[in-house]
Amino acid sequence: MFQTSGSRSSYAAGARAILPLSPAVLLFGASFGVLAQSAGFDPVASIAMSATTFAGSAQFAAVSVLGAGGTALAAIAAAVLLNARYGPMGLAAAKAFRGGRPRRALESQLLVDESWALAQQDGRFDIRRMLGAGLVLYASWVGGTALGVAVGSSVGDPATLGLDAAFPALFLALLVPLVHSRRALAAALAGGGIALLLTPITPAGVPVIAATCGVLFGLLPERRREHEARETRARPARQGRPCPGEATS
Amino acid sequence: MSTAWIAVLCVGVATVAIKAAGPVLAGERELPLRTGRMVALVGPALLAALVATQALTTDEELVLDERGAGLVAAAGAIALRAPLIVVVLVAAAAAALLRVIT
Numbered sequence: 001m002f003q004t005s006g007s008r009s010s011y012a013a014g015a016r017a018i019l020p021l022s023p024a025v026l027l028f029g030a031s032f033g034v035l036a037q038s039a040g041f042d043p044v045a046s047i048a049m050s051a052t053t054f055a056g057s058a059q060f061a062a063v064s065v066l067g068a069g070g071t072a073l074a075a076i077a078a079a080v081l082l083n084a085r086y087g088p089m090g091l092a093a094a095k096a097f098r099g100g101r102p103r104r105a106l107e108s109q110l111l112v113d114e115s116w117a118l119a120q121q122d123g124r125f126d127i128r129r130m131l132g133a134g135l136v137l138y139a140s141w142v143g144g145t146a147l148g149v150a151v152g153s154s155v156g157d158p159a160t161l162g163l164d165a166a167f168p169a170l171f172l173a174l175l176v177p178l179v180h181s182r183r184a185l186a187a188a189l190a191g192g193g194i195a196l197l198l199t200p201i202t203p204a205g206v207p208v209i210a211a212t213c214g215v216l217f218g219l220l221p222e223r224r225r226e227h228e229a230r231e232t233r234a235r236p237a238r239q240g241r242p243c244p245g246e247a248t249s
Numbered sequence: 250m251s252t253a254w255i256a257v258l259c260v261g262v263a264t265v266a267i268k269a270a271g272p273v274l275a276g277e278r279e280l281p282l283r284t285g286r287m288v289a290l291v292g293p294a295l296l297a298a299l300v301a302t303q304a305l306t307t308d309e310e311l312v313l314d315e316r317g318a319g320l321v322a323a324a325g326a327i328a329l330r331a332p333l334i335v336v337v338l339v340a341a342a343a344a345a346l347l348r349v350i351t
Contacts, residue, residue, distance in 0.1 A: 020338070041257075049261065075256045105269040108273070166319075187297075188294060195302050199309060212291065214293070215287040219283060
């Protein structure tokens with residue numbers, strides 16, 4: 001599992017991989033800036049929120065609640081609920097973080113859906129890819145917010161360009177290689193199913209957290225045939241790179 | 250302090266804490282085998298939930314719209330082993346095109 005070379009290229013690979021999506025992130029950041037202004041945020045508050053919270057859905061939820069005349073408490077509750085998914089995400093990535101607590105705490109701030117998803121590599125979490133992608137996303141998001149605050153409502157609607165369809169496509173493309181066992185497939189189907197079932201009946205944010213229950217399939221004993229198949233598949237890779245999921249499943 | 254600033258500060262502090270919790274508190278510990286096997290499935294479970302909610306829901310409703318069509322197009326591109334950027338562009342183009350037509 002030691003990585004002897006290419007640490008720099010790993011950061012760069014993360015940054016490169018997310019680059020095609022950064023215009024979309026910039027535009028969504030800009031539309032957040034516009035929405036926040038119209039909800040009564042001063043320019044500094046809008047940008048400060050993007051710089052500290054750095055999580056699109058929660059920020060949109062908070063300013064929407066306030067813009068519709070909701071209380072601060074309702075806005076905070078909605079946003080925190082939406083961001084609760086970063087708990088299990090951070091836990092799943094925890095082992096990959098290096099260094100002391102301050103460094104871990106700082107680096108964990110670059111954890112967002114997209115950087116977390118891009119760091120899933122061959123069954124392990126590549127922290128450098130996460131950080132490379134996270135930095136690009138952070139610059140695009142905060143820069144986009146500033147742009148929206150400055151330019152105002154002349155910023156176009158990202159949906160016209162189909163950019164809202166880009167994110168689920170990204171997540172699907174990153175999900176497919178992770179589904180390499182029956183248990184992973186069961187966890188994915190359960191996660192997606194739970195999220196859809198709960199959407200109409202629970203507050204926003206709950207469906208995605210509840211989807212974490214899909215991991216309970218990890219408690220199932222591995223089928224013998226599947227185990228053998230994986231062993232056979234894994235053998236040629238033994239001498240070279242670490243094989244997918246070997247350490248954990 | 251304005252309502253906006255109260256929200257900015259509280260949401261900011263809470264989010265920073267949530268993101269840091271796992272890496273700071275659980276990073277150095279070796280997880281028991283069973284827990285490790287479950288943690289390995291957080292990826293598939295949550296990514297599938299993100300796909301489902303971002304493509305098929307708006308606010309608290311299930312919606313089938315251009316994003317769903319974009320997702321189908323993306324699935325086709327993935328099946329053809331297209332690179333990530335192509336998958337994403339195909340989805341965006343399909344959704345944008347449908348919005349122009351309809």
